[in-house]
Amino acid sequence: MAGLGELERSVMEALWASDVALTANDVRDRVALRSEPGRAPATTTVLTVLSRLERKGFVARARDTRPHHYHALLSRAEHTAELMHEVLAASSDRDAALARFVGTVTDGEAQTLRRLLDDLVRR
Amino acid sequence: MIAAAAVLGVLALALAWPAPVALSGASWTARSPATALALWQGIALGGGLAMIGSLLAFGAAPAGSLAGAATSLLPSFWTGPIPAAFGVVQLASLTLAVGLAVHLALNLVSTAVRAERARRRQHRLVDLLGDPLPGSPGTRVLSHPVPVAYCVPGIRTATVLTDGLVDLLDDDELRAVLAHERAHLDQFHHLVLLAFRAWHAALPWFPIANRAEGAVALLTEMLADDRARAVVGAEPLATALVRVGTAGEPGAYADAGGVHPDPRMLERRLARLDPGTTPLPRWARAACWTAAIATAVTPIVVLASILV
Structure with a gap:
């Protein structure tokens, strides 16, 4: 799991760069754009990272929509x-x-x- | 027993007041910081052991030995009555000794736990917010205008710079800063600092503990400066110190919680970078190291002699 820290960074970069809240799929697409071919994370991995970041207090999610939308708590x-x-x-x-x-x-x-x-x- | 208690008591008093006052006022410590640091550790360890040991020895005196006091007193905790040889003064002395030992140990543990928690939080934030510095593994750069450099010690380490600092310094100065922080991490300065901080936290009303903590912090900075000087020379280190120490004036630090670079510490670190500053002669350093070890070992020897 050496890459988890890097993945957290990429996910935060995607959320910070976006003006609107994103779904896990949106986040995965944006991370994939900047990853090397074949190294793009799966959506489930992104979801895991997002809940880790939520626990750490970096990310909040809106639960009134399906799928959930995530946004960065602070810039x-x-x-x-x-x-x-x-x-x-x-x-x-x-x-x-x-x-x-x-x-x-x-x-x-x-x-x-x-x-x-x-x-x-x-x- | 009473003689041992008296010896330890005199040692405890000497290490609680005159010895630390003399050491914190001495100017030679800037010439040989490692030697001075050894003396501080000897004073702290020997002082603590002597203080607890003198109370133990005095309280255990009616039984003739520490082990004898334990075997005659411990069973009566549950079955009473306490042997008549032990009066209120002896029991108070033993209680104080145990209480002091537990108090010091608990403070060490809680200080370590809080420091570890703060370091985890640092890693968490620095991992997300810092960019790697090319050519310098383990170093992260934060995007912030105040020129700051610090390191996060522990099992996992990190050196953190701000881009305010990177912009302010030239390449040699930056290498001096990195070598300085690297030295803190390699030489485990955080462990020494932790012990003295815990001691201060345990005895906040004791002015010497405060003074010792400040002196030890300054000595570790000087040790790290020595490493930086060995890597890049005195000149870039001195200019880096001056630049980082004065760049905050007047407004840069204003948004950062109302703090300023510590002028007193800077002055003392700069003064010793003068080429005229030489280390203590070898014999003097050897004498100090011997004194440091003797200070820490004496209470242990005295206590061992009255154990059984």
Whole structure:
């Protein structure tokens, strides 16, 4: 199942690129257009990926139609902004999970630091 | 027994206050970060063991040994009465020792679990949102203007850059950043950081735990910087640090939760890239490593001597 992650990406790309909600068949056609010949996924596979993505909170489905129509919950940019917010904001869980090239401090801490520096300079 | 309790108590006090204060104030740590990191680990491990051990030894003193105290006390939990030799002070001391050990262990586990959960979420999002960086396996680029680089450690690892960072840096600077993050992942810095973060979480009212966590975080950054310097040289690393550290001013970080690059940490990392900075002499490093190991081992030896 090495390709599952890639397939999730392709499915999300298809949903992000579309202005309207798509059925699993629509998604499969759009993914197939960008796949190498013979590597296009089956509709059942796409359905599996779509429910995985739904569970993870990336995709929502309208259940009042048959077949179900799927759409992306947030745009790619919105997801990225949310991720960046988590990475940069001060949180001890985040700190334990990641290591950043240049660490950040919050506004409050930055002001405290500046005050400390000012005090040192004045002395 | 009382002598052992006293030795451990003195050691615990020394490792809880004067030793960490001296180490966090020392300037040589920037010259040999690996040595300083070993000392911090010795202090934390030895300090914790000495503190718990001194309480155990004091509480178990009426029985003459730790095993003796366990065999005379444990059965009476269910059948009572508690042997008269153990007074309220001894029982309180034993309870405190066990409570402290359990508290520290639980905090380590819960910190690890929360970090793992955050890392899974990171992988989930980065897999979907990041584009692979050609020529650099395991690296993903997010489409975001704030220049940021970070790595997700663990069994599965990832290095994540933003295209704001890729646009900001030239090729050598980018290689410096990638080598720096790679070093964090290869040297398992997250495990050391996790232990110190858990220690801080367990003892939030203890100022030394906070200071130790900050010092250890800075030392791991310096170790990663050393690797980056070995790969690309000091110059691109220094310019990368300055560019990433100042590019946020004044507005770029504004949308990202009101944070700024940490100027204090940057300053100390830049200062040591000066070619005049040399590592500690070999004998001094050897002495520090010996001290670190002795600090961690002493409480174990003392406790073993009063075991039976």
